[in-house]
């Protein structure tokens with residue numbers, strides 16, 4: 343029984359799988375509790391779990407956190423939306439047309455190593471301190487990776503699938519619409535799921551400078567007034583939001599691509 | 607050559623490689639009559655797939671030309687259906703949508719498309735599987751659907767590149783019988799590649815044996831077996847004699863490359 347759990351690639355019962363996930367969370371909170379209730383760390387650096395819980399409740403009752411969540415979410419979602427709007431078609435073209443790959447792969451490969459945060463002063467210079475600047479940071483942080491990942495997805499389509507389509511009479515346009523697009527769709531949705539997660543990590547960076555609202559702003563304010571419990575609440579909310587979106591993407595994936603599963 | 611459906615006229619293929627030019631196919635000529643079932647037999651790497659891909663228009667010949675009904679082949683088209691060794695069904699489409707994919711590309715109305723799909727589903731013995739997705743099918747079923755998909759387009763010729771090569775021996779013989787049945791009904795011209803001697807004899811009107819690389823036609827042998835053929839024909843003296851002769855020829859060629 344026990345040895346089976348540690349055999350590579352072996353399936354384990356679903357209940358044990360889920361229990362393992364819960365156990366990690368419990369262990370994490372347990373470790374935290376020992377540190378704070380045990381008086382091992384200064385509560386000014388790490389508040390106890392119940393303080394965090396109370397702070398969170400109060401902030402939700404107060405209501406301001408909700409508008410922070412809303413504004414942050416719309417920044418992440420819109421910035422990411424535009425990155426996907428351009429990145430997905432571009433990545434698909436790069437994955438299927440050598441000329442597009444030749445033209446864009448080098449420059450994207452170059453820019454993607456530039457830190458998005460270092461561009462913030464430039465973005466402020468170019469587009470001011472408004473919403474567009476925040477979205478630009480999110481866009482910049484995700485667009486290049488996303489495009490390259492979509493390119494890889496499209497590139498990995500089995501060549502025979504495309505050739506057989508030509509022998510069935512498909513035109514170039516039909517190859518794109520009826521073969522390359524549906525064949526790469528699952529990979530694209532998965533890429534979006536992963537890169538949307540990264541978009542959240544750029545949020546705080548985007549809201550450090552020149553923001554007057556949002557979760558990142560709230561975290562920066564809390565830091566200024568030395569309120570670690572508020573910082574932690576902000577961080578946890580960002581984590582939860584990211585996890586919920588991730589889950590939604592997974593549900594969408596399962597629902598849309600049932601043809602990938604044997605049980606139908 | 608008057609009644610030739612397909613003419614391979616001095617077709618050769620050279621691939622440029624890092625180590626210089628690689629002759630994959632020596633100048634080769636042959637022709638296939640309308641409704642004929644030709645199997646090509648040859649050792650691995652002798653250029654069998656290359657010939658087929660040139661006929662399909664997926665590869666350009668370095669020399670010579672291919673004529674189908676007197677017209678030179680330049681690019682792939684629906685008049686030459688192809689079945690690959692690898693599984694090439696569209697995983698996101700049901701069996702019936704896979705079969706009618708070529709018709710959809712042409713803009714045939716849905717009702718007519720599904721009728722055609724039904725006809726071919728019956729022909730390949732997969733009635734009841736129309737709503738299944740490829741992932742739910744066995745390897746043999748997938749290849750049957752791939753054959754139906756190619757036929758539903760009503761091509762002038764069916765090109766098959768070791769379509770049963772990935773199947774186990776039992777499934778393979780069943781597939782051969784199904785293919786013969788389909789052929790008896792449709793009387794399509796078929797060019798079928800294999801390196802299985804029994805398969806080549808059992809299916810073909812003629813077997814074309816190729817030399818080792820660079821491939822060339824070594825011998826063209828008529829199969830002296832009556833149609834329709836049953837499984838049991840594989841035990842007949844004519845079959846066994848031919849099998850021995852072909853095994854000898856192939857062995858000779860394979861010895862040159864190993």
Ligand SMILES: Nc1ncnc2c1ncn2[C@@H]1O[C@H](COP(=O)(O)OP(=O)(O)OP(=O)(O)O)[C@@H](O)[C@H]1O
Nearest residue numbers: 621623628630649650651652653654655656657819
């Ligand atoms: N695109 C290519 N570039 C370079 N060499 C190639 C290319 N395609 C095929 N070849 C070479 O040409 C020769 C003939 O290839 P081909 O695929 O036609 O052989 P085959 O008879 O179908 O072999 P098999 O029985 O293994 O399928 C092989 O040596 C192969 O390595």
Ligand SMILES: [Mg+2]
Nearest residue numbers: 654655656767
């Ligand atoms: Mg081959």
